[in-house]
Amino acid sequence: MAHEEGQTHPISTYLWIWGLLFVFSFFSYMVDYMAYQGMLRWSLILLFMMIKAGLIVAIFMHMAWERLALIYAILLPPVFVLVFVALMSFESSYTFTSRGLYFALGS
Amino acid sequence: MAKTAAGAKALQPGMSGFADDWSSDQRAFKNVHWGKAMMWIFLLSDTFIFSCFLISYMTVRWSTTIPWPNPSEVFGLSVGGVEVPLLLIAIMTFILISSSGTMAMAVNYGYRKNRKVTTYLILLTALFGASFVGMQAFEWSKLIHEGVRPWGNPFGAPQFGSAFFMITGFHGFHVSVGVIFLLIVARKVWRGDYDRGDRGYFTTMKGGYEHVETMGLYWHFVDLVWVFIFAFFYLW
Numbered sequence: 323m324a325h326e327e328g329q330t331h332p333i334s335t336y337l338w339i340w341g342l343l344f345v346f347s348f349f350s351y352m353v354d355y356m357a358y359q360g361m362l363r364w365s366l367i368l369l370f371m372m373i374k375a376g377l378i379v380a381i382f383m384h385m386a387w388e389r390l391a392l393i394y395a396i397l398l399p400p401v402f403v404l405v406f407v408a409l410m411s412f413e414s415s416y417t418f419t420s421r422g423l424y425f426a427l428g429s
Numbered sequence: 430m431a432k433t434a435a436g437a438k439a440l441q442p443g444m445s446g447f448a449d450d451w452s453s454d455q456r457a458f459k460n461v462h463w464g465k466a467m468m469w470i471f472l473l474s475d476t477f478i479f480s481c482f483l484i485s486y487m488t489v490r491w492s493t494t495i496p497w498p499n500p501s502e503v504f505g506l507s508v509g510g511v512e513v514p515l516l517l518i519a520i521m522t523f524i525l526i527s528s529s530g531t532m533a534m535a536v537n538y539g540y541r542k543n544r545k546v547t548t549y550l551i552l553l554t555a556l557f558g559a560s561f562v563g564m565q566a567f568e569w570s571k572l573i574h575e576g577v578r579p580w581g582n583p584f585g586a587p588q589f590g591s592a593f594f595m596i597t598g599f600h601g602f603h604v605s606v607g608v609i610f611l612l613i614v615a616r617k618v619w620r621g622d623y624d625r626g627d628r629g630y631f632t633t634m635k636g637g638y639e640h641v642e643t644m645g646l647y648w649h650f651v652d653l654v655w656v657f658i659f660a661f662f663y664l665w
Contacts, residue, residue, distance in 0.1 A: 329642065
């Protein structure tokens, strides 16, 4: 499929992905419209987000047709952002607790 | 190892190909135009910038003791007296996705050397992008009018304003820069620069239709970032 240095795929591929992105955006909008709350809301939002991001990166940005050398170099480093997310979630819950404690005491 | 030419190995698939590419003592990214590889690396760094913004937003939102404003209401619009949640944001999302669709097709027609269709598709992409920025300007002025500031707002936690202006502002800036570069690339396609292999900017190497794909990568990335902003800032 892949040319020397270029990507040629049938136009219908892009139209399909375009359509799917519309559908999943509509779904995630409906999550808000239907006012789902709690775990259901968050898991649906994350699910539709990951599907949309995956479709964009894999098909629109042609990552699905690239060699592993490029895929790993680009897609693995952002995974480590999750470590940062974990660190800052500990930090924010600590800050939240301290604020609750000291603001309530009226310092 | 299969030999194709003197001293040149055939490209291997899978993990052994990954090891071969990285240990080849040559360029690691085979079959990828250098401009495209550099754009990917730039996008990787940009990913970290936006990650920092979203993580700091997470931190201030989870650590504040004052309730966070409900985005569904703050960004709602009333149409004919009916409050519709997130209406403008939904429209902006669909517009940006459409611009990604037209961009992907522009890349495709570029490789088919169809100058006319490529130019029109890039211009359409730029038009979608510009209307996105226009709607964002409308949203900003609406919120500023309602008293949202980086240091406070009438709806709840004061951090809401700073996170909102920082994240959407930086994204909007990316879209604006993208629109400008789309117009430049559209002009180059229209003039036939890539058919003749004229030099590009900042380089003495010959330019080709890979430039359209590189431009497309940037544009899809802007759409990609919006997917995350839409999920974490507007829907959460």
